Amino acid sequence: MLRQGKPAWxxxxxxxxxxxxxxxxxxxxxxxxxxxxxxxxxxxxxxxxWLFFVDGVALTRWDWAGAAVALAGMAIIALQPAARG
Numbered sequence: 001m002l003r004q005g006k007p008a009w010x011x012x013x014x015x016x017x018x019x020x021x022x023x024x025x026x027x028x029x030x031x032x033x034x035x036x037x038x039x040x041x042x043x044x045x046x047x048x049x050w051l052f053f054v055d056g057v058a059l060t061r062w063d064w065a066g067a068a069v070a071l072a073g074m075a076i077i078a079l080q081p082a083a084r085g
Contacts, residue, residue: 037073037077038078039074040070040074041073041074041077044066044070045067048063
């Protein structure tokens with residue numbers, strides 16, 4: 001059981017939707033893994049924003065620090081200089 005009384009199998013549709021999303025990224029002509037990794041950093045920050053604004057849960061300094069680290073990692077991946085060669 002999940003916290004809100006809903007069965008855990010309800011997460012299955014989300015997992016099944018994530019797999020095609022990841023596969024679609026592989027169709028991108030440039031390093032799709034980087035795009036997916038950068039998306040992950042943004043996902044963490046948006047999930048915490050949802051927690052705060054929609055669910056009304058106060059974020060801790062650890063939440064803020066984690067989001068900052070995730071966004072910094074995303075920026076490093078997404079904004080790196082173009083490869084020469």
